[in-house]
Amino acid sequence: MNRSANSILILGNPGSRRATEARSFLDSSAELKNLGTEVVWENIFETDRVEARPDRVLIVGGDGTVRLAVNWLQQQDWQCPVAIIPAGTGNNLCKGLGFPLDLEQSLKIALHGEGSRSIDTISISADGEDWGQMLQITSTGLPAKVTHRFDRWRKFPLIKHPVRWLGDSFYRLLALQTLLMETRRNRSARIIIDGEELETFGPAVFVANEATIGGGFTPCPKANLSDGLLDLCVLPKVSYFEAFSLFREISAGRHLDRFPEVVYRQGREVTLIQESHPVLVDGDVLGAPEVLELRVVPAGLQLITD
Numbered sequence: 446m447n448r449s450a451n452s453i454l455i456l457g458n459p460g461s462r463r464a465t466e467a468r469s470f471l472d473s474s475a476e477l478k479n480l481g482t483e484v485v486w487e488n489i490f491e492t493d494r495v496e497a498r499p500d501r502v503l504i505v506g507g508d509g510t511v512r513l514a515v516n517w518l519q520q521q522d523w524q525c526p527v528a529i530i531p532a533g534t535g536n537n538l539c540k541g542l543g544f545p546l547d548l549e550q551s552l553k554i555a556l557h558g559e560g561s562r563s564i565d566t567i568s569i570s571a572d573g574e575d576w577g578q579m580l581q582i583t584s585t586g587l588p589a590k591v592t593h594r595f596d597r598w599r600k601f602p603l604i605k606h607p608v609r610w611l612g613d614s615f616y617r618l619l620a621l622q623t624l625l626m627e628t629r630r631n632r633s634a635r636i637i638i639d640g641e642e643l644e645t646f647g648p649a650v651f652v653a654n655e656a657t658i659g660g661g662f663t664p665c666p667k668a669n670l671s672d673g674l675l676d677l678c679v680l681p682k683v684s685y686f687e688a689f690s691l692f693r694e695i696s697a698g699r700h701l702d703r704f705p706e707v708v709y710r711q712g713r714e715v716t717l718i719q720e721s722h723p724v725l726v727d728g729d730v731l732g733a734p735e736v737l738e739l740r741v742v743p744a745g746l747q748l749i750t751d
C-alpha cells in the first residue's frame with residue numbers, strides 16, 4: 446500500500462464531547478501541522494461536500510462514528526486506507542483489535558503507519574431494507590434495552606457526569622438490573638445459519654464479528670475479525686439465580702463451557718426471524734425489525750497499522 450498521502454480526510458462527529466476534545470488535540474499537534482499535506486476535516490453527517498477521493502481517511506470517534514464513516518466510504522466505492530483515532534465512550538473496536546487508545550500514538554500510526562490489516566465487515570438488512578455494514582456486533586433482546594436505558598441516563602442532567610465517569614461499571618449495573626427485573630426476559634426466534642435452522646428461546650441473541658460488547662462482556666469469545674466467519678451466540682433461558690452466574694461468565698467469556706444450553710455457531714450468513722424487537726448494531730439501536738439478514742464480507746475493510 447502506498448503510504449505517501451497527498452490528501453487526508455478526517456471524519457468526526459462534532460456533537461460528541463470526546464471527539465471535540467480529540468479534534469483540539471489533533472489541531473494543536475505538530476505531527477499534523479508539519480505534514481505538508483492537505484488535511485480536510487468533515488462532519489460525518491455532512492459528507493456531501495467531499496468530492497475527491499482522499500489518500501487516507503482518519504476516523505475520529507467511537508464505534509458508532511466508525512460504522513457511519515465506513516458505510517459512507519463504501520457508498521462512495523472508495524477503497525481508502527482507514528485509521529481510527531479512538532474518541533468514543535467504549536472504543537470497543539480498537540480494544541478488540543489491540544490498537545492503542547492513546548490519541549498521540551493513534552495519530553502517529555494514522556499518519557505514518559506502514560502496515561495494513563484487513564478485517565471482515567458484515568452487511569445487514571432489516572425487513573428487506575439495507576442497513577449497510579457493521580463492524581462489531583449486532584444483538585437483539587436485553588442488550589438493546591440496557592443500551593436504551595444507559596443512553597437515557599447518560600443525557601439526564603446531574604446524573605450524566607457520574608454516569609460518564611462510571612462508564613462500563615454503570616452499564617454493567619444496568620445490565621444486571623435488566624436481566625433480573627425484566628418481566629419478559631426471554632423471547633423466541635427462528636434463526637437460520639448457513640442453512641441450519643434453529644428455534645431459540647432466551648434473553649439475547651448476538652451475531653458478531655468481534656468478541657466483545659460494551660460493558661466488558663464477551664458474548665462471542667471465538668469471534669475473529671479476519672476469519673471470514675460471523676459468530677452466533679444465543680443465551681439460554683435462565684432462572685433468577687442462574688442469571689447472576691450467567692452474567693459473570695459472559696463477562697469472562699466462559700459461558701460456552703459453563704452453560705451447555707448456550708447455542709453457538711459460526712457461519713457466513715444468518716437470518717433471524719423474531720417478533721418486532723429493538724436491534725442494537727455496534728452500540729446503536731437502528732430499529733425494531735422482524736427479519737434481520739446478516740452476511741459476512743471477508744476483508745471488507747483495510748485498516749492502517751504501524
Ligand SMILES: [Mg+2]
Nearest residue numbers: 669672674675
Ligand atoms: Mg469472524
